[in-house]
Amino acid sequence: xxxxxxxxxxxxxxxxxxxxxxQLTVEVRPGVVGLVGANGAGKSTLIxxxxxxxxxxxxxxxxxxxxxxxxxxxxxxQVGYMPEHDCLPPDVSATEFVVHMARMAGLPATAARERTAxxxxxxxxxxxxxxxxxxxxxxxxxxxxLAQALVHDPKLVLLDEPTNGLDxxxxxxxxxxxxxxxxxxxxxxxxxxxxLGELERTCDHLVVIDGGKLLRSSSTASFxxxxxxxxxxxxxxxxxxxxxxxxxxxRSPEGHGLEPGPAVRERLAAAGLSVQSEGxxxxxxxxxxxxxxxxIRDAVAxxxxxxxxxxxxxxxxxxxxxxxxxxxxxxxxxxSAAAS
Amino acid sequence: MPLPPETRSADTGVIHDIGYRGYTGPRLGRxxxxxxxxxxxxxxxxxxxxxxxxxxxxxxxxGVVTVPAAIFxxxxxxxxxxxxxxxxxxxxxxxxxxxxVFLASQAPVLLSRDLRYxxxxxxxxxxxxxTDYVRAKFGAMVCAQLLLxxxxxxxxxIGALLGGMxxxxxxxxxxxxxxxxxLYALVPTSVALVIAAATPRxxxxxxxxxxxxxxxxxxxxxxxxxxxxGTTGSDTAQWMSLISPTDLVESLVNELFGLGEGIDRxxxxxxxxxxxxxxxAVAMVAGSYRLLLRRYRRV
Numbered sequence: 001x002x003x004x005x006x007x008x009x010x011x012x013x014x015x016x017x018x019x020x021x022x023q024l025t026v027e028v029r030p031g032v033v034g035l036v037g038a039n040g041a042g043k044s045t046l047i048x049x050x051x052x053x054x055x056x057x058x059x060x061x062x063x064x065x066x067x068x069x070x071x072x073x074x075x076x077x078q079v080g081y082m083p084e085h086d087c088l089p090p091d092v093s094a095t096e097f098v099v100h101m102a103r104m105a106g107l108p109a110t111a112a113r114e115r116t117a118x119x120x121x122x123x124x125x126x127x128x129x130x131x132x133x134x135x136x137x138x139x140x141x142x143x144x145x146l147a148q149a150l151v152h153d154p155k156l157v158l159l160d161e162p163t164n165g166l167d168x169x170x171x172x173x174x175x176x177x178x179x180x181x182x183x184x185x186x187x188x189x190x191x192x193x194x195x196l197g198e199l200e201r202t203c204d205h206l207v208v209i210d211g212g213k214l215l216r217s218s219s220t221a222s223f224x225x226x227x228x229x230x231x232x233x234x235x236x237x238x239x240x241x242x243x244x245x246x247x248x249x250x251r252s253p254e255g256h257g258l259e260p261g262p263a264v265r266e267r268l269a270a271a272g273l274s275v276q277s278e279g280x281x282x283x284x285x286x287x288x289x290x291x292x293x294x295x296i297r298d299a300v301a302x303x304x305x306x307x308x309x310x311x312x313x314x315x316x317x318x319x320x321x322x323x324x325x326x327x328x329x330x331x332x333x334x335x336s337a338a339a340s
Numbered sequence: 341m342p343l344p345p346e347t348r349s350a351d352t353g354v355i356h357d358i359g360y361r362g363y364t365g366p367r368l369g370r371x372x373x374x375x376x377x378x379x380x381x382x383x384x385x386x387x388x389x390x391x392x393x394x395x396x397x398x399x400x401x402x403g404v405v406t407v408p409a410a411i412f413x414x415x416x417x418x419x420x421x422x423x424x425x426x427x428x429x430x431x432x433x434x435x436x437x438x439x440x441v442f443l444a445s446q447a448p449v450l451l452s453r454d455l456r457y458x459x460x461x462x463x464x465x466x467x468x469x470x471t472d473y474v475r476a477k478f479g480a481m482v483c484a485q486l487l488l489x490x491x492x493x494x495x496x497x498i499g500a501l502l503g504g505m506x507x508x509x510x511x512x513x514x515x516x517x518x519x520x521x522x523l524y525a526l527v528p529t530s531v532a533l534v535i536a537a538a539t540p541r542x543x544x545x546x547x548x549x550x551x552x553x554x555x556x557x558x559x560x561x562x563x564x565x566x567x568x569x570g571t572t573g574s575d576t577a578q579w580m581s582l583i584s585p586t587d588l589v590e591s592l593v594n595e596l597f598g599l600g601e602g603i604d605r606x607x608x609x610x611x612x613x614x615x616x617x618x619x620x621a622v623a624m625v626a627g628s629y630r631l632l633l634r635r636y637r638r639v
Contacts, residue, residue: 081465103376104466106367153363
């Protein structure tokens with residue numbers, strides 16, 4: 001077996017009406033891994049299958065080297081799960097609840113109590129832990145939910161939308177805590193979210209799924225690197241460019257009556273580059289390799305325009321995700337020549 | 341694992357952050373976890389480990405069920421009677437309404453709460469299976485009911501022996517009472533659990549269980565009362581007891597051990613009745629258990 005904590009091979013889950021997972025093949029290595037997808041992308045279904053709670057229609061899956069179809073109980077003993085939804089009975093204290101959940105994971109009573117005290121302290125719950133949970137804030141509840149997933153010292157935790165309902169400060173604290181779960185506690189983390197921005201800072205690796213299909217799986221660094229874009233700003237078409245060039249229709253050379261930005265975009269698109277207009281004079285060009293710079297230079301010069309600015313910008317993962325969704329959609333429909 | 345030095349200096353009263361420590365101790369398996377869930381649920385049925393408010397009703401019922409038994413014993417001893425004024429199994433029949441109140445209020449505590457607060461998926465993310473969950477909850481509710489009924493029986497029995505009453509007779513009838521208690525703890529409880537598992541709303545569960553137990557018991561009582569066997573000489577109305585789990589048990593026990601007297605005595609009519617009543621009791625328990633398993637397969 002490899003060092004992967006989770007591997008799936010052609011994992012498919014069909015419900016009578018929808019296909020929740022479609023031939024998902026992915027490998028998750030130790031670390032903090034983000035599972036990204038819109039609502040209904042198949043994240044929760046994947047977690048259920050990984051915990052051995054729902055059978056896959058076809059395909060295979062392994063968690064910590066154990067087959068999800070046959071060894072669910074063993075997997076669940078070594079994995080912690082923090083559900084997305086509320087799951088805390090309000091008339092029980094955090095201590096009592098977490099002790100109970102520790103025993104449900106197989107810890108003897110004394111160990112369960114010790115581990116509960118430790119874990120609640122690590123997630124930042126102190127005197128409040130003896131009070132009934134009904135009176136807790138959302139932030140405190142999320143901490144208890146995280147604590148019950150960690151209390152039996154699992155090798156891997158599956159966190160489903162852990163920042164849901166938190167204010168920005170609480171969100172940052174929770175993300176810091178998740179980071180610590182790996183760096184300080186040595187526990188691998190698979191964290192799902194439909195909000196990408198927060199994962200860039202927390203995760204080592206991102207797995208993007210959409211409609212049950214794997215869109216992409218790579219390190220967070222390569223995500224942002226590969227999606228580096230060039231911001232290009234061009235000047236206006238020169239006014240005096242020789243009277244013979246100005247045809248009756250007022251058409252500038254190769255410009256088709258367009259403004260300078262879109263004119264350059266057409267040329268670059270024709271050269272096979274991925275381009276987006278931003279206003280009349282600005283463009284965003286995806287940086288494929290070194291030749292991209294040349295293509296831009298040639299296109300701008302060819303139109304007789306001035307190059308005002310050319311700088312590299314780091315693309316946010318969030319933008320990439322919407323991009324890739326767009327391309328998915330356009331791939332599905334008739335392939336239109338250039339994006340509008 | 342050697343202890344970090346900080347933990348030895350407890351007398352200084354300083355809390356040291358000793359960082360994260362892993363767990364290397366034993367991990368007990370599914371059966372341990374199932375037992376832990378059983379114990380926790382049994383305690384929860386009596387409000388233990390929950391808020392003070394939730395202890396009120398269970399403890400009140402336990403008192404209401406046990407105190408009359410103590411009074412009977414005291415009376416019998418003071419009046420120097422050589423027999424208890426009440427039959428063991430009959431005592432349970434008289435109190436079956438109070439026991440039903442306990443069942444109706446606590447079965448939803450065990451099942452509906454887990455559904456309502458969505459704790460069920462959390463349990464299933466642990467080593468236990470769905471079957472283990474149903475087994476633990478079912479066992480816990482049956483035991484809670486059994487304890488509730490065994491307590492007054494024990495008071496009666498010990499009191500009778502202390503009062504110098506006939507050992508053989510009392511032991512025999514105490515055992516009849518225990519059989520009745522087991523049946524009362526199994527048959528109505530299993531039906532109540534199915535109802536409780538159907539709704540995440542505790543109030544609904546309480547009302548539905550109480551409604552079913554009370555209405556079916558009332559119907560059975562009315563049927564037996566109308567067709568007074570003293571005047572009509574017919575046992576036909578006794579079949580009506582089949583719709584009520586508590587009457588069913590009462591009829592079965594009375595016929596089985598030849599207990600009960602008076603015109604409104606419930607009993608399974610004849611040998612055929614005994615067989616049918618026993619079969620229905622088994623079917624109720626087994627069917628309810630299967631329904632519960634099915635219910636949780638979908639969660």
